Amino acid sequence: MKKIIQFRTITALLAITLSLASFCAEAADAVSPAAAAHEKVVIQVSDSIPGKWNLALNNARNLQEALGKDNVDVEIVIYGPGIDMLKFESEVGARIDKALADGVKIVACENTMKSMKLTKPDMLSSIGYVPAGVVELVRKQKEGWAYIRP
Numbered sequence: 001m002k003k004i005i006q007f008r009t010i011t012a013l014l015a016i017t018l019s020l021a022s023f024c025a026e027a028a029d030a031v032s033p034a035a036a037a038h039e040k041v042v043i044q045v046s047d048s049i050p051g052k053w054n055l056a057l058n059n060a061r062n063l064q065e066a067l068g069k070d071n072v073d074v075e076i077v078i079y080g081p082g083i084d085m086l087k088f089e090s091e092v093g094a095r096i097d098k099a100l101a102d103g104v105k106i107v108a109c110e111n112t113m114k115s116m117k118l119t120k121p122d123m124l125s126s127i128g129y130v131p132a133g134v135v136e137l138v139r140k141q142k143e144g145w146a147y148i149r150p
Contacts, residue, residue, distance in 0.1 A: 039063070039072045042140040044149040046133070048081035053092045055150040060104045069103055075140065079109030079133025083116060086123050093124055100126050109133030 041063055045056045060074045076099075078085055085092060086108045096106055107128040113119070120129075130136040141147050 037067070037071050039067055040140070040143070040145040041072060041074050042137060042145045042147055043074065043076045044133075044137055044147070045076060045078045045082040045085055046080040046149075048084045050085075050091055052082070052150055053085040053090075054095070057092065057095050057099055059148055059150055060099055061102070064102060064104070073105075073145075074103070075105040075107065075136075075145075077107055077109070077130065077133045077136050077140075079112045083108060083112045083118065086127050087118070088122055088124060090124060096124055097126055107133075107136065109136075 041060075043056050043059055045053060056076055060076060063072050063074055084090065086096070086106070090096070100106055105128060107130045108123060109132060110129050111132045113123070113129075137147065
């Protein structure tokens, strides 16, 4: 009699385990791969060093190539001395235009521009603007964006 009870208990536990495994597999399949794989990355540039500018642009391009442009949102936030990257005569201007064409959002800090007495005509025409670069970084991180500072 004891063996019959043990057999029934083991059989019931096995059935529960298989049901749970099946349920977990179905739940995993229900999540859209595109939704699960979508990433959001914000990149900070606050240095007036062309090597850092190129590294930030390389990071953005590499993210898009590795994950697919449709699977990642990339924003580069530029403030402080890094604002030189976005001036009209910037040596990376062509790369910035390419990144923007590829869907990377590139924004300048208006607080920095104001303190450096820069106006929008001083800047590359295709970029965007945010009132405060550091506030943009804080908000993006609160929204779950990954943060990179090359």
